[in-house]
Amino acid sequence: MTTDPVLQARDVTLAFGQTPALRGADLTVERGEILAIMGPSGSGKSTLLHCLAGILRPDSGEVHFAGRRLDTMPEQERSALRRDRFGFVFQFGQLVPELTAVENVALPLLLGRAKRSTALAQAGEWFGRLGLDGLEGRRSGELSGGQAQRVALARALVTKPDVVFADEPTGALDSLTGEQVMDLLVATAREQGATVVIVTHEPRVAACADREVVVRDGVVRSLDFDVERLAS
Numbered sequence: 651m652t653t654d655p656v657l658q659a660r661d662v663t664l665a666f667g668q669t670p671a672l673r674g675a676d677l678t679v680e681r682g683e684i685l686a687i688m689g690p691s692g693s694g695k696s697t698l699l700h701c702l703a704g705i706l707r708p709d710s711g712e713v714h715f716a717g718r719r720l721d722t723m724p725e726q727e728r729s730a731l732r733r734d735r736f737g738f739v740f741q742f743g744q745l746v747p748e749l750t751a752v753e754n755v756a757l758p759l760l761l762g763r764a765k766r767s768t769a770l771a772q773a774g775e776w777f778g779r780l781g782l783d784g785l786e787g788r789r790s791g792e793l794s795g796g797q798a799q800r801v802a803l804a805r806a807l808v809t810k811p812d813v814v815f816a817d818e819p820t821g822a823l824d825s826l827t828g829e830q831v832m833d834l835l836v837a838t839a840r841e842q843g844a845t846v847v848i849v850t851h852e853p854r855v856a857a858c859a860d861r862e863v864v865v866r867d868g869v870v871r872s873l874d875f876d877v878e879r880l881a882s
């Protein structure tokens with residue numbers, strides 16, 4: 651049985667002023683797939699991730715999510731879709747410093763208008779699951795980098811999103827902690843059947859993925875193409 655891809659970028663271009671970031675990027679992501687996007691600094695990886703997540707609107711080309719055009723969708727609808735169907739993990743966790751860890755995890759549920767007690771209870775379930783027991787009441791300044799990133803993972807996963815977008819999720823962590831965070835991300839995403847799109851510089855992180863692609867000069871290449879090109 652074949653299923654439709656969950657995400658698709660078709661001939662996407664985007665420039666920041668005079669700087670081209672994407673120059674005809676094509677990418678298809680299958681449902682449940684864990685995909686790593688690699689490539690040199692400045693090649694367009696984060697811009698591609700932001701287009702796929704409906705954060706940036708391309709100058710031309712199309713972006714599809716679950717059969718719907720994301721690039722032409724009105725902002726309000728895109729923002730609801732990001733809140734309800736996508737989860738995000740960034741390099742520095744980006745927890746809200748005024749909130750406790752459990753409130754941070756509950757945030758996407760509260761923004762989706764869940765009852766506060768229900769949201770906090772659901773958020774609390776993630777602490778045991780991610781080895782964070784007892785840290786529910788801490789603020790981000792009282793957590794280690796690895797703990798904060800696990801809280802950020804819980805926040806990305808708490809809504810049971812279709813897709814988790816992770817931009818350098820281990821970039822600020824030492825390699826052992828980074829590995830633990832990646833193992834947790836992959837295991838929980840697989841458990842929930844979530845698709846994961848990871849931008850990373852680190853081959854060890856990419857090795858956790860089902861497939862790797864490389865972005866060069868704003869264009870997506872499969873890893874096979876890249877290896878052949880480098881070998882020739």
Ligand SMILES: Nc1ncnc2c1ncn2[C@@H]1O[C@H](COP(=O)(O)OP(=O)(O)OP(=O)(O)O)[C@@H](O)[C@H]1O
Pocket residue numbers: 666669670671689690691692693694695696697698
């Ligand atoms: N907000 C912005 N304003 C201006 N130029 C930008 C902006 N964001 C990205 N760029 C430029 O677009 C190009 C692609 O950037 P992007 O961040 O997508 O690359 P990247 O591959 O993710 O890089 P890195 O690995 O260093 O994070 C670069 O030339 C970058 O300088």
